[in-house]
Amino acid sequence: MSIAAVQNSKRVNHIRKSRADRIFDAVIYTAAGLMTLVALYPMYFILIASISDPNLVAKGDVLLIPRGISLEGYSYLLSMGNLWTGYGNTILYTLAGTAIMLAVNIPVAYALSRKDLAGRGFFTFFFIFPMFFGGGLIPTFIILNNTFNLLDTFLVMVLPFSVISYYIVVARTFFQSSLPAELWDAAQIDGCGNLRYFFRIVLPLSKAILAVIALWAAVGHWNSYFNAMIYLRTPERFPLQLVMRNILINNEMAATAMTGSAAAELNRKANLIKYGAIVVSSLPIMTMYPFVQKYFNQGVMIGALKG
Amino acid sequence: MQRAGTLRRTSVLNRIGRNWGLYLLMLPAMVIFMCFTYLPMYGVIIAFKDFKPALGIWGSPWAGVKYFERYFSSYMFANTITNTLVISLYTIAVTFPLPILLALMCNQMYARKFKKFFQVSTYLPHFISTVVMCGMIIMFLSPSSGVIPKICALAGIETGDLMGNAGAFSGIYVWTEAWQHVGWDSIMYIAALSAVDPQLYEAAEVDGASKWQKILAIDIPMLVPTMITLFILRCGSILGVGFEKVYLLQNDLNISNSEIISTYLYKMGLKSNQYSYSAAIGLFNNAVNFIILILVNLFARKVSDTSLF
Numbered sequence: 001m002s003i004a005a006v007q008n009s010k011r012v013n014h015i016r017k018s019r020a021d022r023i024f025d026a027v028i029y030t031a032a033g034l035m036t037l038v039a040l041y042p043m044y045f046i047l048i049a050s051i052s053d054p055n056l057v058a059k060g061d062v063l064l065i066p067r068g069i070s071l072e073g074y075s076y077l078l079s080m081g082n083l084w085t086g087y088g089n090t091i092l093y094t095l096a097g098t099a100i101m102l103a104v105n106i107p108v109a110y111a112l113s114r115k116d117l118a119g120r121g122f123f124t125f126f127f128i129f130p131m132f133f134g135g136g137l138i139p140t141f142i143i144l145n146n147t148f149n150l151l152d153t154f155l156v157m158v159l160p161f162s163v164i165s166y167y168i169v170v171a172r173t174f175f176q177s178s179l180p181a182e183l184w185d186a187a188q189i190d191g192c193g194n195l196r197y198f199f200r201i202v203l204p205l206s207k208a209i210l211a212v213i214a215l216w217a218a219v220g221h222w223n224s225y226f227n228a229m230i231y232l233r234t235p236e237r238f239p240l241q242l243v244m245r246n247i248l249i250n251n252e253m254a255a256t257a258m259t260g261s262a263a264a265e266l267n268r269k270a271n272l273i274k275y276g277a278i279v280v281s282s283l284p285i286m287t288m289y290p291f292v293q294k295y296f297n298q299g300v301m302i303g304a305l306k307g
Numbered sequence: 308m309q310r311a312g313t314l315r316r317t318s319v320l321n322r323i324g325r326n327w328g329l330y331l332l333m334l335p336a337m338v339i340f341m342c343f344t345y346l347p348m349y350g351v352i353i354a355f356k357d358f359k360p361a362l363g364i365w366g367s368p369w370a371g372v373k374y375f376e377r378y379f380s381s382y383m384f385a386n387t388i389t390n391t392l393v394i395s396l397y398t399i400a401v402t403f404p405l406p407i408l409l410a411l412m413c414n415q416m417y418a419r420k421f422k423k424f425f426q427v428s429t430y431l432p433h434f435i436s437t438v439v440m441c442g443m444i445i446m447f448l449s450p451s452s453g454v455i456p457k458i459c460a461l462a463g464i465e466t467g468d469l470m471g472n473a474g475a476f477s478g479i480y481v482w483t484e485a486w487q488h489v490g491w492d493s494i495m496y497i498a499a500l501s502a503v504d505p506q507l508y509e510a511a512e513v514d515g516a517s518k519w520q521k522i523l524a525i526d527i528p529m530l531v532p533t534m535i536t537l538f539i540l541r542c543g544s545i546l547g548v549g550f551e552k553v554y555l556l557q558n559d560l561n562i563s564n565s566e567i568i569s570t571y572l573y574k575m576g577l578k579s580n581q582y583s584y585s586a587a588i589g590l591f592n593n594a595v596n597f598i599i600l601i602l603v604n605l606f607a608r609k610v611s612d613t614s615l616f
Contacts, residue, residue: 024518028415032425035409039428039490042443043435045454060457104339107332117329118322127340132543133597135347136589137569138576143347146360160343163336194328223436226551230577241438248442249555271452278439285434290427300491301498 043286050074050275054268057275073272077280080253085236086243087281093239094221097158101217102210104162109171110202113179131165141230152233161227167213174209174302175202212299215292222285240281247277354587374587383571388546391567395548397481399541405489407534410496411526415518426497429490441555444483445470471560480556499533500526535613543600546592568592 049057053068061067077083111117112124134140150156179202187197203210225241232238246252253266253273289296323330349364354374356367378384409429416422435443447455448469456466469475503525511521550569557565568588576585600615608614 018517021518025415028412029418029421032412032416032421036425036428038486039432042447042486043431046443049454058452060454060460063454063458104336108336111329111332114326114329116322117326118319123333127336130340130344132600133348133593134344135349135351136586136593137573138582138586138589139350139353140343140347141577142353142358142360142364142582143350144343146363147346148342159339163340163344168336194326195331198328198332219434223434223438225436225438241436244436244438244442245555248438249445271446274442274446278442282435282439286431289431289434293427293430296430297494300494 046275046278050272050279052272054272057271070272073269073276074280076269076273077276082235082238082243083240083247083277083280086238086240089237090222090240092154093157094218096154097162097221098214098217100158100162101164101167102214105164105167105213106171106203106206106210107198108163109168110175110198112168113172113175114184115181127163127168128165137230144231151231152237154237156231157227157237157239164217167216170299170302171209171213174206177302179205208295208298209302211292211295212302215295216299219285244277244281248274351586351590353583354590356583358583358586360582370583374584375591377584378588378591383566386563387566387568387571390564391546391548391569393564394477394480394553394567395545397477398484398548399545401481402485402488402492403538403541405485406492407496407530409489409493410500410530411522413493413497414500414526415522426490429493431490432487433491435487437549437551438555440483440487441552444479444556448479468560470556470558473561473564476556476561476564480553484552495533495537496530499530503529531611532613535607535611536615539600539603539607539615542603544596545599546595 045063048064048066049062050073051069051071052062052066053070054073056062056067108127112120112127114120117123135143144156144160145151148160150160183201184197187201192200223241225239225245228239228242229245232242251270253270353364353367355370355372356364357370358364358367362368413422413426416425447453448466450456450466450468456469459466469479507525508521511525516524546568548567548569550567550573553565553567554570554573557570569592572585572588572592575581575588604614604616
């Protein structure tokens with residue numbers, strides 16, 4: 001949003017709007033209001049349903065405000081060991097995975113942004129081609145399993161899929177547009193080598209792109225279940241999303257050991273527990289997002305510039 | 308000639324030597340990519356072999372195109388291709404134009420606080436994980452306790468068991484996809500619109516253009532290059548409908564309309580251990596995607612100035 005655009009918007013307000021333009025505005029604001037409601041309501045509903053009486057929710061009596069407030073869903077969640085193990089695992093995978101992604105992708109992006117890199121075309125192709133073609137699920141599984149023995153390890157969750165072509169493209173565009181070539185020339189004259197230049201000058205000047213990539217990577221790790229489903233076997237290593245899949249989709253709530261009234265009681269609470277689990281698993285990202293959203297947007301916009 | 312050749316070679320070596328640090332910076336990512344991305348591309352040859360884990364990829368006996376023939380002649384071929392295409396084309400038809408509409412709307416809003424709130428709230432669903440999203444869909448549509456059948460009942464509409472209704476599957480998939488990502492996908496268009504020179508609007512106003520006319524004459528033409536780029540990318544994954552969401556939404560009742568190529572190959576490969584058969588399906592899928600991408604890109608370069616490469 002440039003200053004000129006703001007001035008422009010003020011100026012428009014001074015001109016008396018035509019009838020057609022007033023109708024146009026009314027339509028736009030109404031549509032936008034409705035869309036905001038549609039976007040937010042399902043999330044709001046989950047929140048109120050997670051603290052309401054499950055019977056009232058099932059009957060459709062809880063639509064706008066919570067009723068028959070109870071925290072039994074959340075208190076049951078506290079007793080679900082696998083959920084919290086999953087939570088801990090996800091935090092671990094997210095921290096390690098994000099660190100590795102930054103460590104491998106950012107240096108490549110910088111190197112590819114340098115016009116004097118011999119073989120630049122080849123290396124660019126090498127890093128971008130997998131965006132459009134790949135070996136596919138089964139060959140990848142066989143290589144990871146049979147060649148590298150990575151099945152059911154911590155490493156498989158953070159290392160094999162850490163090079164992301166899209167991150168490289170976005171960061172490369174950032175470096176190309178934000179680091180003047182003269183800076184490298186000057187540093188070189190002072191006897192600064194490539195590595196020192198990258199760590200001492202490029203990285204401190206590129207906090208914005210580091211933040212963007214770190215946030216993308218962190219959200220990606222937090223939300224993914226696919227790799228865990230394919231490559232993990234031991235339940236103690238499962239990340240949060242895989243535990244959530246068992247709760248939400250497969251309806252596994254440790255009810256197998258229970259019989260009779262206990263099982264019936266759990267069944268009654270099942271939805272309450274699910275709503276609560278959704279809140280608990282999504283809370284970190286949802287609460288963090290409004291504060292860091294400008295970084296996400298920045299990243300998409302940098303990516304939109306063609307490099 | 309000889310001398311010029313040596314000279315050039317030494318200068319290339321010289322350039323590599325001077326920038327050895329840059330190659331060192333790329334080394335970790337190159338090793339990772341070689342091992343876990345390019346090696347599997349070589350591993351794709353098991354689609355043409357009878358893969359036996361004990362013999363390894365190279366040692367397994369060749370099988371020709373037998374696994375491709377098996378897929379093409381199986382009854383699942385038509386089923387998976389149709390389902391994949393229906394879901395894919397329906398998704399493009401809905402989720403390609405909607406973000407453009409959203410960006411155009413957003414660009415017309417001058418109430419800054421409301422605009423900001425509108426943007427943040429429409430972006431927010433993008434950050435819900437696929438698992439949670441599918442859990443929400445299943446719970447919200449449940450005929451006994453779901454909120455959507457309840458709301459529809461208030462309006463006098465009988466929904467029945469939507470998740471058990473095979474005909475409803477693609478609609479559910481596509482419209483929830485739209486709900487989740489439309490706001491996020493509009494960011495690129497909003498960025499493109501914010502780059503419009505305000506003088507264009509002023510000139511149009513002087514000429515007496517209405518808001519509607521300004522959208523048609525200024526905003527939409529500004530968005531065309533972005534549209535083309537994103538459209539090419541979308542076409543490049545026509546057969547690449549996301550595995551994750553479809554797999555979680557599948558059940559025995561809707562499987563006839565929800566078995567897509569990627570879920571089928573997952574079940575064949577990792578559940579029934581038919582590695583070679585599954586790799587053949589995967590290779591077929593990736594090759595078709597790649598060819599479509601190249602063709603659409605070629606076409607876009609012919610008819611406009613915009614293309615990916």
